[in-house]
Amino acid sequence: MTLDLESRPIAGSSGAPIQITTRLRRLRRTPALRSLVQETRLHPSMLVAPLFVRPGRAVREPIGSMPGVARLSPDMAANEAARLAELGVGGVILFGLPDVKDPLGLEASADSGVVQDAFRRIRSLELPLVTIADTCLCEYTDHGHCGPLAPDGSVDNDAALVRLAETAVSQARAGAEIVAPSAMMDGQVAAIRAALDQAGFSETAIMAYAAKHASAFYGPFREAADSAPAFGDRRSYQMDPANGREALREMDLDVAEGADLLLIKPALPALDLIAAARARFDLPIAAYQVSGEFAMLMAAAERGWLDGRRAMTEAVSAIVRAGAGIVITYAAADLATWLRDER
16 A cells, blocks of 8 residues: 555644645755755855055044944065955955045045055955955045036036046056946946057946846945045936836946846845846846845844844845845955855
């Protein structure tokens, strides 16, 4: 006699039999089973760590709103990159904090700039990680906007393209393997691609901030990078967080202009866009777990409201599950350490 356990009747509270034909819990019983059937897997090589670079030497200046994150002098940024490489982290993306700011953000494209200095130091170490430059002007302009201003006080889109292109070439010359234009100027990818090719950097890739929303989650970053606008806001060029179809149009345009990778920012509020981008494009899809996303998890963990390790891992896993193959996160070093410990 064969006993059919799969359809064995079980008495319910009313006495009527309950038929259980599928038992999903069978594959959840032990850690080994759960690991074997895990669908979304994180690896340190898919993580990118943001580094804030400021002038000086041997400087490590903690950022109050972002626990564990600091502004680093170029030498310290190189040391941090070496530590991240040792952990297996896939890349670093650099943001600059210059000593001097002006209306055009000239320090962004200066060969002697702090980011350029840091790139040269990092590249000299021949580390097994990718060097990425955030290509924008907001940290370098005295007004805090992402390009030169027109007479009416708005950002001059086409004048910004010239400055962004100059900045990208300078970053590539210093050792950036990928430039990541984040100003959300119309035509920025095409302008940068043309400038890089003309300057002999046809191998330098472009990771377009294709869908960058005017988000409330950027607050801690603006403190860290001293990049808050002196007046107004950035909603005239960054996207409305409510617009999904427009985000896909932005991505379409950036792909047509020559983007090699697409970046969506912020990540958790845009999981739908990450999934839509993964379904629509064959390019690598990256997502930025921005400062506010990181800070709120860290703050809750510090207060004992969340298990910080589990919450951070769950959040980044969700970003990857949605379709991102690359995640920029301030938790890159912690995640890499946790993943190493689990292995």
